[in-house]
Amino acid sequence: MRFRSTLFGIFLLAVSLPASGSTIDVEVRESPHGLMTAVVLLMGEIVPGDAREIRESLAAISEETWMDVDEVRFVLASPGGDLYESMSIGRTVRDMEATVVVPAPVSCDSACVMILAAGVHRHPDGAIRIHRPFYAERLEHDPSDSIRESLEDLKNYLVEMNVPSSLAELMYSTPPERMRRLNSEELQKFRLDQTDFVYQEEMDLAMAEALGISRFEYLGIKRELDDRCGQFSRTPDRLGLCVSRVIDEIDR
Numbered sequence: 001m002r003f004r005s006t007l008f009g010i011f012l013l014a015v016s017l018p019a020s021g022s023t024i025d026v027e028v029r030e031s032p033h034g035l036m037t038a039v040v041l042l043m044g045e046i047v048p049g050d051a052r053e054i055r056e057s058l059a060a061i062s063e064e065t066w067m068d069v070d071e072v073r074f075v076l077a078s079p080g081g082d083l084y085e086s087m088s089i090g091r092t093v094r095d096m097e098a099t100v101v102v103p104a105p106v107s108c109d110s111a112c113v114m115i116l117a118a119g120v121h122r123h124p125d126g127a128i129r130i131h132r133p134f135y136a137e138r139l140e141h142d143p144s145d146s147i148r149e150s151l152e153d154l155k156n157y158l159v160e161m162n163v164p165s166s167l168a169e170l171m172y173s174t175p176p177e178r179m180r181r182l183n184s185e186e187l188q189k190f191r192l193d194q195t196d197f198v199y200q201e202e203m204d205l206a207m208a209e210a211l212g213i214s215r216f217e218y219l220g221i222k223r224e225l226d227d228r229c230g231q232f233s234r235t236p237d238r239l240g241l242c243v244s245r246v247i248d249e250i251d252r
Contacts, residue, residue, distance in 0.1 A: 022050050022078070026057040028065055035070040040098075042074060042089070046081030046111050051088035058096075072098040074119065077126070080110025083133050083150065087157045090118030094161065097199065102126040109179065110171075113192070114154075117163045120199040122192055130171045131179045162198050163191050211243070221250060 022044040031037045038061065040054060061069075074093055080086075093100060093115060100119030102108040107127035108116055116122055133150060151172050155165040167190045174180045187193040207225075208218035229242035 022047055022081070024050060024053050024057065026054070026061070028061065028069060031071075036068045038066075038069045038072045040072070040074045042115070043077045044079075046078055046086050046089070046115075048082055048085050050082075050085055051092060054089060055092055072096045074098050074100045074115065076100065076102050076108045076112055076115060077106035078108055078112035078115075080112050083111045083114070083154065086111035086114040087153075090115050090157070090161065093118035094120070099123070102128065113167075113171075114157065116192055117158060117161045117167075117190075120196045122194060122196075124187055124193050128182045128187060128192060129179045130167075130182065131174045131176045132172045162196050164189070166190075207243075210240075211247070221247070224250070 022042060024043075025041040026038065027041075028036060028038050038058065040058070042050070042054070058072075097120045098118075099121040100116050101123045102116060102125060104125040105127075107129055108124070109127075109129040110131055110133070113128060113130055116124060116128065151168060154168040154171070158165045158167055170180075182190070182192070184193070191197065204218060204222065205215065208215045211218065225243055225246055228246055229239055
């Protein structure tokens with residue numbers, strides 16, 4: 001099955017999900033560019049135990065299959081859920097240097113946004129919506145300390161993912177009953193629609209060194225290389241061949 005049809009299937013499945021609980025599926029598929037992609041589908045409410053299930057599902061992929069995997073891609077369609085569980089999933093995403101996709105027309109809401117923030121490549125094609133976390137039941141103690149602590153934890157997590165911590169302030173300023181969809185300017189402001197800039201810097205420096213040119217020389221050809229060879233960023237052999245062809249054409 002092709003990767004594009006997988007995304008369409010996510011939409012069909014997402015609209016029929018139960019109101020609570022998550023559905024997690026991990027498969028290795030071929031992408032439109034011919035890359036072997038480990039796809040993690042996360043749909044529905046994020047609940048405690050999801051991070052462990054994702055890690056165990058990825059660990060169950062055979063070593064032989066992993067040898068053929070070119071990239072890891074998380075595909076999200078979630079109304080949110082447990083904030084701390086989403087941050088745990090996000091750290092798994094970052095450890096694997098995974099791409100995160102929210103396909104249209106589904107959405108990634110509230111805690112789900114923390115997983116999107118963890119991607120080294122972020123593609124928010126669907127709706128990205130935020131609101132303040134809330135308690136499902138009345139607490140026996142004053143919630144003030146817990147709320148302040150969770151806000152601080154969220155800010156620290158976003159900094160860890162190279163996303164402005166001001167996103168946390170906006171979330172906590174948005175009542176749950178007034179969910180806010182981030183517009184294109186806000187997605188850009190919070191870096192949720194782009195490659196992680198620290199990861200990109202590391203890749204650019206490594207590429208310039210591999211080509212034997214200065215960083216300034218590399219910047220002069222980077223846009224053309226990205227346009228023509230970007231789909232091979234996770235496959236060094238094919239990326240190297242593509243880059244060599246482009247540079248040969250530029251030198252002529």
